[in-house]
Amino acid sequence: MSFGIEFLPNMEIEKVVNYARLAEENGFENVWVTDHYNNRNVYAVLAMIAANTNKIKIGPGVTNSYQIHPAVTASAVATINELSKGRGVLGIGPGDKTTLSKLGIDMDKPVKRLKEAVDVIKGLWTGNPVKYDGEFFDINGAKMDFKAGDIPIYIGAQGPVMLKTAGMIGDGALINASNPKDFEVSIPLCKEGMDEVGRDDFDIVAYTCFSVDEDSNKAKNAAKIVVGFIVAGSPDLVFKRHNIDLEDVKKIREALGRFDFGTLKKSVTDEMLNAFSICGSPDECIAKIGKLYDVGVTQIVAGSPVGPNMEKSIKIIGEEIIKKEK
Ligand code: F42
Helix, strand or coil, X not given: CEEEEEECCCCCHHHHHHHHHHHHHCCCCEEEECCCCCCCCHHHHHHHHHHHCCCCEEEECCEECCCCCHHHHHHHHHHHHHHCCCCECEEEECCCHHHHHHCCCCCCCHHHHHHHHHHHHHHHHCCCCEEEECCCCEEEEECCCCCCCCCCEEEECCCHHHHHHHHHHCCEEEECCCCHHHHHHHHHHHHHHHHHHXXXXXXXXXXXXXXXXXXXXXXXXXXXXXXXXXXXXXXXHHHHHCCCCHHHHHHXXXXXXXXXXXXXXXXXXXXXXXXXXXXXCHHHHHHHHHHHHHHCXXXXXXXXXXXXXXXXXXXXXXXXHHHHHC
């Protein structure tokens, strides 16, 4: 099992860089920086992280092909790869519907568009002129003028078609889930895609809501708002899988509709925390990580909130979880 960490650049770049350095010192192998128009620009953040770290792999987690043309993504990630001396990774997904709709972007055929974008990016990274006649991208001999290097591609995927596509076109899938039951469903879908193209090495990444502290209750309390948001946006099928009462879900949605975060936190049940996060004391987190490993997860990404205190939680993960896992 390897460990990554997710950072949202909703804080000053200097803070993200300091946390990334701390994550590197504590044995994390990947930093994933989220990409949303309303936060600091992902490549500016990644460039600063590249300049201030030595061995941790870095990349957007995840960018999309609606807001950013694949030629721009190809050049930006290749630049990060050069700056970091070969530590660049591309995380790309179909895009977040809520965010994109605010920009007036209609997500027409997200899977097809993503597939085409990845084809174009791979083509440009060869350094040869690219000719591509797609439904969304029409490339007429474009060519990169500097060497991209060998850059792995990870696909942000949740839906069945996306998961299969990830297995076909990616080196790994970033799956927004924290419970083994979800991976029992999603890993076979990635495998279907892998079998179709005949590949067997693939990183299954649990992109989790993570919260750890020596004090289990404190850790669980810190995870509640994020879990509340996940509950509000999840389909009924997922609640059935995790035996979550739809009446409890209704309470969450109503509280969120009123921006009543106090009630939201009180309404998050233990079943919800178990379904949608890895949280609690280091031992509780280790037990859950063990179950994820057993079903085939190969990387855990500690995503928001990481813990009640980011700095302390990164150190706890390094000392109490990563060292013990190794
Ligand atoms: N989104 C962001 O905008 N920024 C981030 O930083 C970010 C991080 C992130 C990290 C991990 C992760 O897993 C997701 C992340 N996301 C982020 C969200 C990501 O961009 C997606 O919104 C999220 O992964 C949900 O995608 P999904 O796998 O559910 O795919 C959607 C698009 C979907 O509807 N999929 C269906 C499916 O079954 O997989 C698609 C059905 C289909 O086949 N559609 C056809 C097609 O071509 O798209 C069209 C069918 C037709 O006829 O119209």
